[in-house]
Amino acid sequence: MKRAMIVGFCLLAAATFAGEWGLLLPGPYPGPGPAGPEKHSKFFVVTVPVVGGEAEVALPLTQPKGAVVVVLGDKPARASVAGKPLRYQKFDEPELETMDVSPKGVRVDVSALPPGEHRLRLEGLSKPVVQVAVNEPESPVELSVQVKPLAARSGETVVVTANVADDGPVAEAQVVARLSTGVRLALRDDGQGADEKGGDGVFTAAFVAPETPGMAPVELRVEAAGRRASGERFVRMAPAAVMVAKPASGIAERGVAVSPEALVVPLLPASGRFRVEVLYAAEGQSFAWAQEEVTLAGEGVAVTLPRPRESWGADKALVRLLNLDTLGVEAELELPLTPLSAPPDFRALAQRAPELPPSKAEAARRFGDRKP
Amino acid sequence: MRRWFAAFLVSACLATPLLAKTGVALVHGKGGADLANPSVAWEYWGTDMIKAVTKNYTVPYVVCHYDGTKYMWVAASQVAQQLYDFITQQGITDLVIDTHSFGGIVIRWIFSNPTYDWRYPTIIQKTRWINSIAAPQKGSEAADLAGTLSGSWLTGWLVDLVGENTDSTRNCRTDWMAYYNQYYLKGTAGRPALPKTVYWISGWGLWNDYWWTFHYQDIGLATLSGIAGLPGEDDGMVAEYSAQAVGVQWFRTEANHHHNRRNDFRAIGTALSTDF
Numbered sequence: 158m159k160r161a162m163i164v165g166f167c168l169l170a171a172a173t174f175a176g177e178w179g180l181l182l183p184g185p186y187p188g189p190g191p192a193g194p195e196k197h198s199k200f201f202v203v204t205v206p207v208v209g210g211e212a213e214v215a216l217p218l219t220q221p222k223g224a225v226v227v228v229l230g231d232k233p234a235r236a237s238v239a240g241k242p243l244r245y246q247k248f249d250e251p252e253l254e255t256m257d258v259s260p261k262g263v264r265v266d267v268s269a270l271p272p273g274e275h276r277l278r279l280e281g282l283s284k285p286v287v288q289v290a291v292n293e294p295e296s297p298v299e300l301s302v303q304v305k306p307l308a309a310r311s312g313e314t315v316v317v318t319a320n321v322a323d324d325g326p327v328a329e330a331q332v333v334a335r336l337s338t339g340v341r342l343a344l345r346d347d348g349q350g351a352d353e354k355g356g357d358g359v360f361t362a363a364f365v366a367p368e369t370p371g372m373a374p375v376e377l378r379v380e381a382a383g384r385r386a387s388g389e390r391f392v393r394m395a396p397a398a399v400m401v402a403k404p405a406s407g408i409a410e411r412g413v414a415v416s417p418e419a420l421v422v423p424l425l426p427a428s429g430r431f432r433v434e435v436l437y438a439a440e441g442q443s444f445a446w447a448q449e450e451v452t453l454a455g456e457g458v459a460v461t462l463p464r465p466r467e468s469w470g471a472d473k474a475l476v477r478l479l480n481l482d483t484l485g486v487e488a489e490l491e492l493p494l495t496p497l498s499a500p501p502d503f504r505a506l507a508q509r510a511p512e513l514p515p516s517k518a519e520a521a522r523r524f525g526d527r528k529p
Numbered sequence: 530m531r532r533w534f535a536a537f538l539v540s541a542c543l544a545t546p547l548l549a550k551t552g553v554a555l556v557h558g559k560g561g562a563d564l565a566n567p568s569v570a571w572e573y574w575g576t577d578m579i580k581a582v583t584k585n586y587t588v589p590y591v592v593c594h595y596d597g598t599k600y601m602w603v604a605a606s607q608v609a610q611q612l613y614d615f616i617t618q619q620g621i622t623d624l625v626i627d628t629h630s631f632g633g634i635v636i637r638w639i640f641s642n643p644t645y646d647w648r649y650p651t652i653i654q655k656t657r658w659i660n661s662i663a664a665p666q667k668g669s670e671a672a673d674l675a676g677t678l679s680g681s682w683l684t685g686w687l688v689d690l691v692g693e694n695t696d697s698t699r700n701c702r703t704d705w706m707a708y709y710n711q712y713y714l715k716g717t718a719g720r721p722a723l724p725k726t727v728y729w730i731s732g733w734g735l736w737n738d739y740w741w742t743f744h745y746q747d748i749g750l751a752t753l754s755g756i757a758g759l760p761g762e763d764d765g766m767v768a769e770y771s772a773q774a775v776g777v778q779w780f781r782t783e784a785n786h787h788h789n790r791r792n793d794f795r796a797i798g799t800a801l802s803t804d805f
Contacts, residue, residue, distance in 0.1 A: 177721070184719020187711060194707045200758055202678060225755035229678065250749020252787045255560045255597070255630070256766060257675040257698045264752050288678060292756045307708055335682055374705070378682050396676045398704035434712075436719075443719045450644055479712060481645065484602070486712055511777050516803050517728060524800035525780030528733050528762065 178447035178465040183503045186438035189475060189489035190306035198300045198395035201380075202290045207231075207282045214277045214289045217390035220296035221270040226277075229288045230259035234281025238270060243277075259288075274390050297324040300332075300393035302379045308486040309366040311403045316351055319344050319360045321381050321393070330383035332360040337376040338367055344379070372402040372485030402485025405429055406478065409457065413476055413490065417497055419463050420447075422476055426457040430481035433460045437471035439500035445471065450481070470500030551657075551805060552589040552621035553582060554612055558630025558790070559697040560597035565607070570594035574629075575791050581798030582627060588805045591615040597631070598695035601638040601709075606646065608635055613648040616655050624652075625804050626659045629790040630767065631697055633664025633727075634706075637775065640723045641715040653724050659776075660801055662730045663789050665767045666717065666774040667710065668703030674757040676702055706771075716775040727776030730797070732764025734783035750785050764789060 205212050218224060228236070228245075236243045244266040253260045265277070279287060301320045309315050319332045332344040342362040348355030351363035360381075367375065377397045384390055406427030414421040422433050430452050437445040445468040449460050468474075471494050478488040513521065557564060557573040564570050570592050571579065583590045595607035615621060628636050636659055643649045665672070672694075679694050699705055716723040735751040750765030759768045766786035784795040792798035 179721065182716070182718050182720060182722055184717070187719065191711060193704050196673070196703070198758065200674075200677070200756070225752065227752055227756050246748055248748035248752055250747075250753075250787070252766065253749055253753055255558065256669065256671045256701070256753070257692070257694045258671065258678065258753060260749065262749070262752070264748065290674070290678065290756050292758050294755070294758065304704075307704070307711065337681060374699075376676065376681065378677060394677055396673050396702070396704075398702065398708075400705075400708045446721050477712065481642075484713060511726070513728075513777065513779065517779055520800050520803040521778075521780040524782070524796060526734075526783040526795070528781070528783075 176447065176449040176462065178463065179445070180467050180501070180506070181436070181443050181446050183442050183444055183506050186436070186441050186443045186473070187475070189491050190308070192303050192305035193307040193397060193399065194303075196302045196395040196397060198302070198393050199294055199296050199298065200290070200292045201392040201394045202288055204286060204288045207285055207287050210280065210282050212279045212282060212287045214279065214287070215274060216277050216289070216291060217274045217392055218267065218270060218291070218293065219272055219298045219385065219389055219391050220293045221267045221272060223295035224267055224291060224293045226265045226267050227290045228263045228265065228279060229290055230262060231282050231284045231287055232261060232263050233279040235279070236263070236265050237278045238275045243267065272389055297322070298385065298391045298393065300379065300381045300395050302395040302397050304377065304397045304399050306399070308400045308402065310487070311366050311368045311401060313366050314363050315366055315375070315399050316361060316363045317342065317344060317377065317379065317397070319379050319381060320358055321360075321383070323385055325386045327358070328384045328386050328388070330360070330381055332379065332381045334362060334377045334379045336364065337374070340364060366399065366401040369401050369403050371483035372400060372480070374398045374400050400485070402480065402483060402487060404485070404487040405480060405483070406431060406453065406487055408476070408478060408488045408490055413492055415492060415494065417464065417469070419461050420474065420476070422460045422462065422478075424451070424453070424458050424460060424478065426455060427453050428455050429453060431487070432479040432481055433462060434477045434479060435462055436475040436477075437468035438475065439470055439472045439496065440503070442503045444501055444503060444506070467501060469497035472496050549623040550589070550620050551623040551625070552591070552615060552619060553805070554591045554593060554615065554624060554626045555579065555582065556593045556608055556626060556628040556632035556636055558597070558632050559695075559701065562596045562598050564597035565594055567592065567594045573790065575793075578790065578792040578798040581792045581796070582801045584802050584805055589619050589621065595635070598697050600696045600700050601631070601635050602645070604635045604697070605638045609639060609646055609648040609652060612652045616651060622655055624656045626656060627662070627801050628659065628664060629662045630664060630786065631701060633659075633661035633666065634700070636661075637664075637666070637714055637716060637723070637727070640725060641713065643724070656725050658726045658728060660730065660779065660804070661727050661772075661776060662797065663732050663764050663767045663772050663786055664729070664775070665701050665706065665771050667771040668706035669701050669767050669771060670703060670757045670759050671753055671766050672698050672701035673703055674753075723775070728779040729773055729776045730779050730782060730789065731769040731772035732767070732782050732784055732786060732789045733762035733769055734785045735765050747785070750787060
């Protein structure tokens with residue numbers, strides 16, 4: 158009875174301060190500092206200056222069949238390799254501008270070329286610089302890139318990993334990451350520094366997240382170049398980003414107090430709007446959450462988040478402090494919990510497919526297309 | 530007395546739906562700063578689309594217009610004012626929101642962060658549901674490509690010639706959306722549910738009217754799809770896995786990103802009008 162009254166009071170108090178809680182859409186438990194998405198690239202771009210309306214672009218093609226080669230931002234009058242003209246199609250799609258891609262360009266057909274390095278000669282160009290972008294979807298040479306963590310605090314270490322895959326061992330590869338801060342990182346596969354194991358094909362480098370006002374991204378362009386076992390040259394590029402925050406607050410050293418009824422999260426003195434979010438998980442699945450928001454004016458505060466009854470089956474909780482002014486992530490903390498009951502049935506929750514209202518179901522039948 | 534009271538309750542319950550005033554809002558995607566101009570936002574959809582969605586203008590409507598180069602929370606502020614004015618000035622109690630592309634992200638920001646802005650709770654409360662056409666909920670590889678092509682990575686005089694990305698394009702990159710999905714947005718797996726249901730429409734066609742009219746345009750979208758390496762099926766700008774990451778399936782369409790905000794290649798507007 159006493160416990161019920163305490164829970165009831167906590168829920169009422171939380172409601173007063175606009176807290177939210179409940180079950181989640183079930184999903185993998187991310188843990189503190191999850192990695193960014195893994196990028197896979199069979200793409201590279203070459204940017205060269207135009208002299209007298211002409212440009213010569215070196216293209217190391219590993220699989221010209223099915224390759225998409227595009228001259229962006231200009232429409233050359235002629236495209237050729239070793240004096241032989243290549244077929245091309247012009248395009249003009251204003252829609253591309255919505256993604257900041259040049260709406261005008263030319264798609265060059267290279268499918269008849271053999272694998273190897275080719276010098277693409279472009280004539281009749283009108284701009285002082287030309288970009289040629291190449292994607293080789295049917296090539297086995299693929300660059301994979303991942304950055305961890307996705308959200309870092311200034312001063313924390315960020316690890317960049319890259320892998321060059323081919324249908325056999327790669328004879329030679331150099332991988333570098335260009336950072337938007339101006340730093341150029343050489344990724345290594347020698348088992349030194351941030352690289353865990355030498356010669357395993359996984360290239361690694363680390364950098365320290367820079368000081369930043371509030372929150373700002375550090376963007377990366379990872380470039381891999383080298384030779385395949387057959388001797389052909391290859392180039393691949395992939396983008397990535399890490400969001401860096403300079404914390405204004407933080408979770409006080411005395412840590413989070415846990416009880417069956419609530420979590421109490423002590424925040425360091427700060428000014429601004431903050432959100433404390435808790436994700437509850439069991440068996441590697443997040444399934445319940447609670448959040449509370451506070452506005453601080455230079456003081457510290459202990460934020461109480463009532464534990465939803467649904468969370469009692471959790472074996473861990475992830476506490477996050479978010480800054481609503483900068484949209485940065487100020488702190489992430491994992492807490493072990495003693496389960497107080499059995500966790501909910503995740504599979505049943507995940508498989509509970511919502512039904513369409515009848516009008517929408519009818520519209521879906523009338524207007525939906527089925528891909529042949 | 531008890532009978533009168535029961536009759537009153539029954540009539541009140543019956544009358545409530547009759548008193549509901551329905552409206553529809555259209556929220557466009559990203560683009561230029563001139564999308565803050567109402568006439569440019571109107572052209573984004575096209576008259577045929579707006580006419581179809583509103584059943585020949587019989588359903589009260591607002592065509593939102595915001596600077597298409599800004600981050601989602603900046604765009605959301607502009608959109609929120611227009612939605613709030615529409616709701617309060619027209620007495621709308623049953624709002625359906627139709628979004629295209631980045632417009633779906635802008636609206637998801639509002640519905641994920643009700644305390645961020647004083648106008649958001651009213652909008653959320655008065656909304657019936659959201660129809661989200663081809664929204665890059667997990668980002669778009671086309672925006673990643675734009676980042677790789679931008680001048681940020683070049684040195685010297687080449688920088689100014691290639692150009693930079695806008696804030697909204699950065700917002701649509703897959704890393705950025707992974708970040709916001711992880712920490713600030715609701716509706717994806719492992720995150721809290723949105724307070725109102727999202728019904729998604731995703732596109733998988735590329736060469737829509739290539740053989741009849743706009744073939745230069747369709748070559749452009751198909752080329753972008755090929756060069757950006759959009760995984761799986763896509764509409765030239767947004768992969769289906771991304772458009773389908775939030776909400777409940779409504780239907781898939783062959784209309785590409787150029788056509789799935791219009792009522793021409795497929796009757797998307799007529800489909801949306803079945804909500805009324």
